[in-house]
Amino acid sequence: MLEVRYDGWLREFGAPNREQLEAGSLAELLETVEQRHPRLRFKLRDETGQLRRYVRVFVDGSDVSGSTGVTTSLAGARTIDILHSIAGG
Amino acid sequence: MAKDQKVRILLGTRKGAFIATSDRRRRTWKISAPALESNDVYHVAADPRHPGHLYAAANNEFWGPMVQQSSDWGKTWRETATPLTPVSKDRPHGDGPVPAGPIIHLWHFEPGPSEQPGRLYLGADPHLLFRSDNLGESWEPVEGINQHPNRKDWQPGNGGACLHTVVLDPRDARRIYVGMSSVGTFRSEDGGRSWTPTNKNVECPFLPEESRFPETGQCVHKVAIDAANPDTFYRQDHGGIYVSHDRMNSWTRIGKELGDDFGFGVASPPARPGIAYFVRLDGFRVTNGHFQVQEWNDKTRRWKLLLKATAFPGRFTVLREAVATDALDPPGIYVGTTTGQVFVSPDAGKSWQVLPFVFPAIRSVSVAGPAAQ
Numbered sequence: 001m002l003e004v005r006y007d008g009w010l011r012e013f014g015a016p017n018r019e020q021l022e023a024g025s026l027a028e029l030l031e032t033v034e035q036r037h038p039r040l041r042f043k044l045r046d047e048t049g050q051l052r053r054y055v056r057v058f059v060d061g062s063d064v065s066g067s068t069g070v071t072t073s074l075a076g077a078r079t080i081d082i083l084h085s086i087a088g089g
Numbered sequence: 090m091a092k093d094q095k096v097r098i099l100l101g102t103r104k105g106a107f108i109a110t111s112d113r114r115r116r117t118w119k120i121s122a123p124a125l126e127s128n129d130v131y132h133v134a135a136d137p138r139h140p141g142h143l144y145a146a147a148n149n150e151f152w153g154p155m156v157q158q159s160s161d162w163g164k165t166w167r168e169t170a171t172p173l174t175p176v177s178k179d180r181p182h183g184d185g186p187v188p189a190g191p192i193i194h195l196w197h198f199e200p201g202p203s204e205q206p207g208r209l210y211l212g213a214d215p216h217l218l219f220r221s222d223n224l225g226e227s228w229e230p231v232e233g234i235n236q237h238p239n240r241k242d243w244q245p246g247n248g249g250a251c252l253h254t255v256v257l258d259p260r261d262a263r264r265i266y267v268g269m270s271s272v273g274t275f276r277s278e279d280g281g282r283s284w285t286p287t288n289k290n291v292e293c294p295f296l297p298e299e300s301r302f303p304e305t306g307q308c309v310h311k312v313a314i315d316a317a318n319p320d321t322f323y324r325q326d327h328g329g330i331y332v333s334h335d336r337m338n339s340w341t342r343i344g345k346e347l348g349d350d351f352g353f354g355v356a357s358p359p360a361r362p363g364i365a366y367f368v369r370l371d372g373f374r375v376t377n378g379h380f381q382v383q384e385w386n387d388k389t390r391r392w393k394l395l396l397k398a399t400a401f402p403g404r405f406t407v408l409r410e411a412v413a414t415d416a417l418d419p420p421g422i423y424v425g426t427t428t429g430q431v432f433v434s435p436d437a438g439k440s441w442q443v444l445p446f447v448f449p450a451i452r453s454v455s456v457a458g459p460a461a462q
Binding site for chain 1: 127150151152153168171173174190191192
């Protein structure tokens with residue numbers, strides 16, 4: 001079982017603080033998330049199924065957004081954080 | 090019940106939407122609190138068929154483009170359906186050329202004619218037109234333009250691959266015009282099934298001299314219809330200011346005598362046939378370092394500068410959706426800047442004021458209000 005933790009901003013679109021879900025890959029997890037919270041559809045991924053440019057997904061603390069992306073395997077993973085990127089200076 | 094006589098300026102900004110409200114005199118304005126604050130709002134449109142209904146093209150840097158709708162003049166908003174590009178995994182497409190990626194930004198709403206009370210049009214980047222028949226609850230791509238055979242030659246402009254102009258012929262709902270950056274204008278006579286490029290005589294100064302008048306590739310910035318003469322259009326193009334008197338079959342350049350006739354926005358007041366307002370820019374800032382509006386009179390074929398150079402000095406930038414007028418007589422003129430000023434004239438340019446507020450960078454200005462009596 002995965003612990004999925006959501007960016008606070010995503011509550012605007014109906015996401016909870018966190019929830020327990022099962023999935024074998026990040027794409028599968030996002031399908032489940034979008035089914036459970038329809039207003040998150042097209043917020044995390046665009047209509048081609050890819051992660052949006054400034055959405056960051058961490059699997060057990062590692063950012064997979066710019067590497068394996070939605071194809072990331074979640075076998076053995078425990079915690080997923082879905083965040084938006086922050087820039088500053 | 091008395092008809093609403095309020096005049097509302099609808100502002101789309103880099104940080105949300107604002108509404109400034111006045112009466113028919115248009116001298117004092119009450120400015121709303123911002124709405125949709127976390128969004129870059131490219132356009133806010135009122136639907137004259139359904140008073141109080143507004144649509145906002147809310148482009149969120151993080152969460153993508155969203156259609157936002159209000160039924161109470163912007164007091165509350167809700168997200169309706171987001172259109173999908175033909176490449177979406179949920180939408181198979183035909184054989185024509187299609188964009189290579191997802192929707193980048195939503196650009197422009199155009200309410201349909203009164204005989205189609207649920208019809209809306211929505212222009213988007215990358216060069217896409219959508220149609221809704223249920224006031225934005227779902228969208229269908231207008232494939233005749235989205236998959237036009239000419240699409241393989243389309244390129245984005247500096248502002249993206251935006252379909253920013255949708256104009257409907259008030260006499261015939263089947264006649265539709267669109268304008269797209271770096272592509273030009275097109276007309277449909279059959280409700281959007283087929284489209285013809287309409288850029289004859291419009292120069293592309295950025296192309297080699299021997300190929301400056303192509304069929305498409307013109308960087309049209311904005312087009313306004315002359316409501317009383319709907320065969321007439323006023324066009325601000327990258328290559329200058331043009332007029333057409335034959336439903337865009339051909340264009341005549343009218344801005345050359347101004348010297349530099351580059352700019353982005355144009356508006357034509359319904360109560361004054363033959364008049365159009367333009368804001369000349371030198372590159373991206375107002376020409377000669379002061380805010381100005383040029384009035385074109387299509388009957389006398391003369392230009393008139395509506396503001397003295399000393400009135401509002403400054404290097405203002407005015408984007409393509411940020412010049413508007415209203416339906417009253419004398420017409421109001423409304424211009425927003427990327428530095429957050431809104432210039433307002435309630436009397437066709439005789440007098441001017443700046444709204445007493447500094448807004449975020451202004452993307453769009455449109456006006457909802459009563460018609461002339």
